[in-house]
Amino acid sequence: MEDPLILFVDDDENLLMGLKRKLRGKFNFDTALGPSQAIENIRNGAKYAVCVADMRMPEMDGVQLLAEIAKLSPDTVNMMLTGNADQKTAVEAINQGRIFRFFNKPCDDEDLIAGLTAGLRQYQLITAEKALIEQTLAGSVKVLTEVLAQLNPTIFGKAMRAKRWCDRIAASVGYPHPWELGLAALLAPIGYVSLPPDILGRLGADKALQPLERDVVRRTPEVARNLISNIPRLEQVAQIVYLQYRDYDGSGFPADGPEGKDIPLGSRILRIFNDLGKIVDGDLVVKQHFDELRQKPKRYDMALLDQIEQELAEVDPAYDNVAYPEGTEHDIYLKHLRMGDFLITDIETLDGHVLLTRGNYVSEVQLQRLRVFQKLHQFHEPIRVRRGGHDDED
CATH class of the missing domain: 1.10.3210.10 (Hypothetical protein af1432)
Incomplete structure (x- = not known):
């Protein structure tokens, strides 16, 4: 399995070349010459465990870049390389870019290696916790749905x-x-x-x-x-x-x-x-x-x-007057009765009360009234209806 990938972002190509010489063989890393290339890499699917960005860049400063990376790749551990680690810069970086660690220019090799190692460890903790939460989520949902299915x-x-x-x-x-x-x-x-x-x-x-x-x-x-x-x-x-x-x-x-x-x-x-x-x-x-x-x-x-x-919604062929010019007859339960159905049998409660008589088309008002009665009474079911095949004037 390939080691997690670190990204270094700077507008100074010489600085990036120097980092490559220092860190070759110690980490799996990539470089981006400026913020635009870094963002393009992530949008194209690159997965970075750690991103180290310079603060002073012409297109977009490090705080803005890391804030954007935090949106595009929330699991990436962000770090900043700066020659101006004043309080304002630090506050902005922490609040907007979710900074894990600062490095001052020039950065000692041992401090850089120790910081990158800590960043990779933090990434492992984040991804392990995320995997645990996802497994817990999937397991909990499975239990609830199985309870409902059995119930x-x-x-x-x-x-x-x-x-x-x-x-x-x-x-x-x-x-x-x-x-x-x-x-x-x-x-x-x-x-x-x-x-x-x-x-x-x-x-x-x-x-x-x-x-x-x-x-x-x-x-x-x-x-x-x-x-x-x-x-x-x-x-x-x-x-x-x-x-x-x-x-x-x-x-x-x-x-x-x-x-x-x-x-x-x-x-x-x-x-x-x-x-x-x-x-x-x-x-x-x-x-x-x-x-x-x-x-x-x-x-x-x-x-x-x-x-x-x-x-x-799909086309119901039972309502297609062209395909069924004479209409088609169906035995249905009341809950499936629809507007425009022609009653071939009465709609009658078990105690003998006739709500709708045969020989009539079901209107919107009648259907709504029937739905109210269904909550209070039991009816003889199924009933027989004809669907399709009638003109609007009927």
């Missing part, structure tokens, strides 16, 4: 589907850290671990809950946040999950919190996917699903909803 496979399956949706739309909505969004979707229902088995079972089966039970379920994002926030580097994921039911107009859970664009983008996405997941069967997402979500415009970021629809 209720149906709910876990829906979380996996939401993660796939997040992976598909992350780039188009400009999400800065796609892994963070996907992980938030996967861990969004982890708060359900606090629910009694009977409530959990009804949730998995999409059955109606009593008001007190709904209130308990409503608070599960707080449980999820408390669990996730204990894992290193997942503080932002925990906040996204906590606000996943916060409505765009400022209502929803929690009662006090941000609204509009102040709600994290990840939470606004989960708010859409949580409701989309309740009306989508399988992986096929169609325009009619988004039409249904638009019946509650105060709940969502509507511009974001449009972006997600463009990325996810």
